[in-house]
Amino acid sequence: MDKLIEKYIRDHSSPEDPVLEELYRETHIRFVNPNMVTGHLQGKLLEFISKMLTPAMILEIGTFTGYSAICLARGLKPGGRLTTIDINDELKEFCNSWFRKAGVDHVITQLTGRAQDIIPGLNGQFDLVFIDGDKREYIDYYNASIGKVRSGGLIIADNVLWGDKVLDTRSRDLQTRGIIEFNEMIMMEKDIEKIILPLRDGLMLIRKE
DSSP states (O other), X not given: OOHHHHHXXXXXXOOOOHHHHHHHHHHHHHOSSGGGSOOHHHHHHHHXXXXXXXXXXXXXXXXXXXXXXXXXXXXXXXXXXXXXXESOGGGHHHHHHHXXXXXXXXXXXXXXXXXXXXXXGOOSOEEEEEEOSOGGGHHHHHHHHGGGEEEEEEEEEEXXXXXXXXXXXXXOOHXXXXXXXXXXXXXXXXXXXXXXXXXXXXEEEEEEO
């Protein structure tokens, strides 16, 4: 996105929540690959979608430092719950400290391990799923979760444009191949609606019919 246009959009959108602004800054100070954090505009969109759906159950695949989980949790209906899964157990306490600061720790369950192994054992149906884990495993995440999404529920997949690398169909990079193959699979899937939004690194919205 053009930097001037991005600034214009930021200036004319609701400001970033102070806790999230601090979390974003802390992520960039403390962690390798801080660009994985969701950030203001995408986070606000996730919060909007969650608030419009008022989900009872949310599943997030890929917690990182917890920014997107906070945004999504703010749309839960009373008594609702967000389950977030990450492979890295070293981030768990860091995330929980920020969940407490944001006032959403009581509605979030953190699980550690491979999402495709954990999801089959989860109970209930999800209204909203956010996929933002290992790009090589997007197809596995989708296949594991689609059966647990209610009719009319939504799956959001992040990074589906992957810095425009999806245009290089001959790429041998495994992360790029994972995104390309996921996008191609979704294009052929039945009983869903889908659209890609060119926000940040690309968000795919998938609605289960």
